[in-house]
Amino acid sequence: MSLWDFLRDPIGFLTTWFYGVLAGWGVAPGVAQAIGFALGSFILATGAMLFVMLLIWFERKVIARIQDRIGPNRIGPWGLFQSVADMLKIFTKEYITPIGVDWLPYNLAPVLSVASVLVVWAVIPFSITFYGADLNVGLLFVIAIASMGELAIVMAGWGSNNKYALLGAFRAVGQMISYATPMVVALLVPVMMAGSLSLNEIVQRQTVWYILVSPVAALIFFIASIAEVGRSPFDLVEAESELVSGFNVEYSGLKFGMFYVGEFLHAFTAALLFTTLFLGGWRGPGAEQIPILGFIYYVVKTGIVYFLTVLIRGSLPRFRMDQMMDLNWKLLTPLSLAVLLVTALTNKLLEGLALGWRVVVLILLNGLVLWVVNGLLQRYERRRVRREVTSVRRPVARPQQGGAE
Amino acid sequence: MNALQIIFLVVAAVTLASAGFVAGARRTMHAALWLVLTLLGVAILLATLQAGFFAVVQVLVYIGAIAILILFAVMLTRGLTEEQGAVHHRWWWLAALAAGGVFAVALVILNRWPGFQVLLEELPREAEAMTDWGLALVDPMRYLIPFEVASVLLLAAMVAAIYLAMSRPGGQS
Numbered sequence: 001m002s003l004w005d006f007l008r009d010p011i012g013f014l015t016t017w018f019y020g021v022l023a024g025w026g027v028a029p030g031v032a033q034a035i036g037f038a039l040g041s042f043i044l045a046t047g048a049m050l051f052v053m054l055l056i057w058f059e060r061k062v063i064a065r066i067q068d069r070i071g072p073n074r075i076g077p078w079g080l081f082q083s084v085a086d087m088l089k090i091f092t093k094e095y096i097t098p099i100g101v102d103w104l105p106y107n108l109a110p111v112l113s114v115a116s117v118l119v120v121w122a123v124i125p126f127s128i129t130f131y132g133a134d135l136n137v138g139l140l141f142v143i144a145i146a147s148m149g150e151l152a153i154v155m156a157g158w159g160s161n162n163k164y165a166l167l168g169a170f171r172a173v174g175q176m177i178s179y180a181t182p183m184v185v186a187l188l189v190p191v192m193m194a195g196s197l198s199l200n201e202i203v204q205r206q207t208v209w210y211i212l213v214s215p216v217a218a219l220i221f222f223i224a225s226i227a228e229v230g231r232s233p234f235d236l237v238e239a240e241s242e243l244v245s246g247f248n249v250e251y252s253g254l255k256f257g258m259f260y261v262g263e264f265l266h267a268f269t270a271a272l273l274f275t276t277l278f279l280g281g282w283r284g285p286g287a288e289q290i291p292i293l294g295f296i297y298y299v300v301k302t303g304i305v306y307f308l309t310v311l312i313r314g315s316l317p318r319f320r321m322d323q324m325m326d327l328n329w330k331l332l333t334p335l336s337l338a339v340l341l342v343t344a345l346t347n348k349l350l351e352g353l354a355l356g357w358r359v360v361v362l363i364l365l366n367g368l369v370l371w372v373v374n375g376l377l378q379r380y381e382r383r384r385v386r387r388e389v390t391s392v393r394r395p396v397a398r399p400q401q402g403g404a405e
Numbered sequence: 406m407n408a409l410q411i412i413f414l415v416v417a418a419v420t421l422a423s424a425g426f427v428a429g430a431r432r433t434m435h436a437a438l439w440l441v442l443t444l445l446g447v448a449i450l451l452a453t454l455q456a457g458f459f460a461v462v463q464v465l466v467y468i469g470a471i472a473i474l475i476l477f478a479v480m481l482t483r484g485l486t487e488e489q490g491a492v493h494h495r496w497w498w499l500a501a502l503a504a505g506g507v508f509a510v511a512l513v514i515l516n517r518w519p520g521f522q523v524l525l526e527e528l529p530r531e532a533e534a535m536t537d538w539g540l541a542l543v544d545p546m547r548y549l550i551p552f553e554v555a556s557v558l559l560l561a562a563m564v565a566a567i568y569l570a571m572s573r574p575g576g577q578s
Binding site for chain 1: 434441458462465468472480
């Protein structure tokens with residue numbers, strides 16, 4: 001117990017210290033563990049929600065630079081406290097409850113939408129010692145919890161007694177369910193390589209980053225996770241010109257704020273998951289010996305992935321509904337199945353080979369799959385009959401034949 | 406009574422109550438939402454029985470897929486989202502009697518089974534033998550045939566869905 005121990009692994013040090021203090025007070029180990037878990041989840045959830053303010057600031061700054069603006073720059077250094085001011089303002093706003101809402105679903109939806117994201121943080125390994133729970137079905141748990149988010153959107157859309165909200169909810173849930181298919185299939189590649197569904201184990205077995213083993217699966221997961229979050233270019237949910245703002249039209253004040261926080265948190269969580277599954281999580285030189293170093297690696301890697309999603313958000317226009325569905329069902333789903341098949345077969349056939357050679361073969365095969373699919377798509381594109389985008393042409397108004405004049 | 410038993414009692418009570426609300430809700434939409442809570446309660450019960458995999462699959466399949474589908478079906482059916490008025494049928498007591506009878510028979514039969522009175526033991530953490538479970542599904546001596554039959558059923562459902570949604574060359578969908 002020294003300063004070095006604390007600096008090396010602050011979380012583990014504090015946990016040991018905390019349980020030591022409770023044991024000193026004569027608290028039973030079971031009860032102490034319950035208190036520890038409750039306190040830990042409270043701190044993690046609060047920290048995550050406060051962290052969102054930083055994310056919002058970061059995103060506004062980056063998008064402002066893309067659009068040749070400066071972005072928030074008045075409150076605090078570089079406008080850092082702008083989100084704090086926004087948060088304080090949203091606390092004071094009025095809750096407007098429209099007539100005819102379904103009370104329970106309407107009020108439960110914002111809570112559920114944030115909760116469904118925060119629960120995912122329980123299984124994410126932030127460093128070798130810092131994780132909430134090491135579930136042996138961790139990845140499946142993450143996917144299952146995503147369905148709770150869909151439920152929140154349905155409840156919001158239906159409960160607010162507004163047809164635009166309902167249409168927005170339909171779109172959002174349709175998109176989320178569709179994109180879950182290629183996402184889950186792509187996720188099977190890391191699961192197969194690691195031989196486990198536990199996120200902790202997937203990170204520990206990742207001596208070679210899985211983005212090198214299967215770049216195509218990583219790309220599919222990245223695209224599908226953006227679609228799951230519903231950010232640009234997949235933000236059809238809040239198409240202002242058609243749907244006002246989607247499923248959350250009728251919400252005001254902090255209830256709207258919850259959806260907003262939930263969206264940003266969801267985007268960041270997607271980046272966290274991408275880092276965990278494909279970029280080696282907390283792995284890096286010296287991360288096993290000095291856990292805090294692993295945490296720093298993890299944050300840096302996630303930051304890079306998140307920066308990429310923000311860049312995409314700032315630079316790509318929105319898909320049309322049929323384009324979004326085409327991309328999913330005609331490209332991503334078959335591609336993910338092909339990659340899964342190729343990876344499984346290669347991995348089994350080349351079991352005796354050294355890992356390095358296997359990785360080289362897998363990269364080449366991934367390239368081959370991508371090339372073949374691209375060729376097929378281009379052939380299809382050449383033959384395809386272009387769909388008419390405009391409405392049916394109507395006859396131009398003509399002066400009446402044989403009129404009065 | 407330990408903590409696990411308290412959790413079990415609370416979750417079981419919530420599950421039963423929400424199952425009752427499924428039958429008694431005046432709006433079909435509310436019944437569907439209560440059904441979600443019931444299914445979630447069953448998932449938590451599975452988790453307390455140390456069947457983590459089945460708990461997660463319960464949430465994934467029953468809430469993530471089936472309950473969302475039910476919600477969509479209810480919302481897309483005309484007139485089903487409005488309040489339906491009283492849901493009590495004139496013969497509700499007969500239904501209650503039948504349900505109670507089935508429950509009593511099940512209880513009597515279960516009571517004869519020797520495993521009914523045995524207290525469950527806590528399993529070690531690695532006891533959830535997923536590999537064994539997966540192998541059982543592809544072993545012809547164990548569960549291969551039911552597994553394959555279930556997939557045939559799903560195939561039939563899929564063909565039916567495609568048939569319903571297909572637009573015919575004549576122009577009529």
